Amino acid sequence: MTEQNSNAPPPDTESYQPAAIEAKWQARWDECGTNEPDLDGAERPFYNLMMFPYPSAEGLHVGNMFAFTGSDVYGRFKRLQGYDVFEPMGFDAFGIHSENFAIKVGTHPARLIPANIANFRRQLKRIGGMFDWRHELSTTDPSYYKWTQWLFLQLYKAGKAYKKYAAVNWCPACKTVLANEQVISGFCERHPDTRVEQRTLDQWFFRITEYAEHLLADLGDASKMDWSDTTVTAQRNWLGRSEGAEIEFAVDHNRTIRVFTTRPDTIHGATFMVLAPEHPLVGDLTSVAQREAVDAYRTAAASHDLISRKIGDREKTGVFTGAFARNPATGRTIPVWIADYVLMEYGTGAIMAVPAHDERDLEFAQRYGLQVTTAVGEDGRLVESGSFSGMTVEEGKAAIVRWLETSGAGKGVVQYRLHDWCISRQRYWGPPIPIIYCDDHGAVPVPEQDLPVILPDIEDFRPDDSGISPLARHEEWYYTPCPVCGKRARRETDVSDTFLDSAWYYLRYPSTEFTDRAFDAERTRRWCPVATYIGGNEHAVLHLLYSRFIAMVLHEIGLVHFDEPFAKFRAHGLIVKDGAKMSKSRGNVVIPDAYIARWGADTFRMYLMFLGPFQEGGDFRDEGISGPRRFLDKVWNMVGDCVRNDTCGGDVRHAAVVKWHQTIKRATESIEGLRYNSAIAAMMELVNVLREDNCCDRQVVQDLVIMLAPFAPHFSEECWERLGHTTSVFEELWPEWDENLVVEGSVEIAVQVNGKTRSTITVARDSGEEHVAAIALADATTQRFIAGKTIRKRIYVPNRLLNVVVG
């Protein structure tokens, strides 16, 4: 903070003293339960949700404060519109962030987290959020993760959870699994000399791909989902729907290779085939002569980590298998290769390569001297394609799919990019997956009455070089009787993904006091789905998609009445500092506490909301804070004038009345659209007009105080009390405007000649065109531009402009 901004206001008892006022009202809200809606009896429930934070050791920075305040402004606004607003808060405290930090500082995460949460709670209270703290939750609390485990069991019972072998990043130096973000261009972040490898582990998955179509369809259903376009687009891309065909290429009488393509029209140009190195047919197809080369290539491919395998600009490599397949369209025999640019997880793990029409295939063909045959000509019509020649690409696609289906060589299919959700984490800091492995009974779910499976409080939570999950080292926990036969069995040692914790937390909030159920049916019916959800766009895909998937499954098994959890979602913008996103590595993170101490929470909230549009964010600068503070001081004094001299009610100038109604309209519409900066600007304009007129009319001032309440809640409460009221300002109703008073009696009209504004005239509102034209044409300035010319045309926009076209 710079010196010039640290000037405290004079110690006048009449002046605005934020610290005392804020403490007073925060205490009173707690006492009176102001922020605690009646969850069972609310008549107009409105669930206003903000993405819960991960409680880092650093606390909330101003970027977080911006997001939380923006959500809170909206909740308070809805409250003033007469809704029963439920605004809960909690902590997403499991996961690799917490665990890595704990490892770094050498303190157990279970010891670190409570202190971080306490700090977050203090900050969130200090900023004046309308949170209902009765319903606070933490995902690390056994009373919460008991139900995360229960949720896993519901998915398991519904057949939506299954186990399969899947690759993970493995650091041979740490001897542990790494998350993707811990792999830096192929190397371990902690061991820059150690290349990360792929390891295959047996892991739990959820069948989200079964819901690809449903997830996609709802995105286009405005009645179910009012979401930011950017978020909808991101999800659509992630789902990655592609229409195409699956085609069988025969190798011999009993073996075929199935490929997926989005371009069946180019099949006549398929001159070779490529399988992913791990494709199950590779071993079988490889000729004796090629075996050694193929095996070497497969081993090399497996040793790459998961990330660098997928980097597109790598040089293409591959090996010929020695096998040939028959192109069903041309009848020609084409060679079968393996190459790591073909991925096993997408399509069928095998492609027909059409080098003439696919850049990657072309690069590969050129490197290995493979044939290139054109299937579509310059004019966009099929060539060298037998009876299909001459068709457009679209006609060719349809005709070839029809031919494939009648000949039995293939069929039209829809393919999604989305993969099933791997929820296994070979880590310590998460909810243990509630499964027990018995030699006789296989994987057995933990009976629901035995939940939660408590995460044991072990000191050796660090992954060590034994290569075994930390939980497996804890023998009295690891060995447990089989729920079926009672014989000694072993617990699943993986914990679940943090995204599972956050995929259902909104369901828990209204029901936190129930210990015998995850979420109460009655409460859920009243409060869910969430009315407005606000959060960062970094969660546009995974968190929001997983939450939607979980809601769909719960809906399907009859546990909730909705299949889309968030009726309205808006992504907040980012606060930048000195032109760059705030981050620890850049060293430009601004901690809000000192600003709040100096200026007060209300001024700080006002400044954050004023510095840019909420959905876009803005630049945080110290100098800007003084503006909103000066504004609050002016309102403070105006309230004082109103209390002392309550007689000016009758003589509000008409222009001020108009401004008053315009302000109500603009503030209402701006807040609804999350353009908080415009709402504040409108109120500033009103105050400027009132001050010019020396007006402190009670009705106007009261409306202003109410409209300020979402932004400056403590300040507004205090003003409301000074105005003689004994109840909370949040018991009041948002003011309404009179549409007739939004427009002034006379309006200024622009007079244009050939589209250029030459002068302005003032006429009565809604004046007719002839009347306006008569005055406008008599105007001396206008005359200079039309003198001696013919008027060709006249365009009149009532109350705005008159354009005279001359020539």
Add this chain to the structure above:
RNA sequence: GCCCGGGUGGCGAAACCGGUAGACGCGAGGGACUUAAAAUCCCUCGGGCUUAGGCCCAUGCGGGUUCGAGUCCCGCCCCGGGUACCA
């Protein structure tokens, strides 16, 4: 590469559906009050001309549509974010 955003004064920004570009705020300059400073209040502030009435230019660049374009269309450039060998 692809998909989203965005580019407007010294700075943060505003502008509904195409209709007077720059509201509101910061900052700067000048003035009032004061012994002085802070606070507060008043005036000025996109650029260039100017006979002082105005005129010309101006919303990243180049075209276009229109009586009229920051806003719509086409082609580029730059910045931010996401995503990436997805066949």
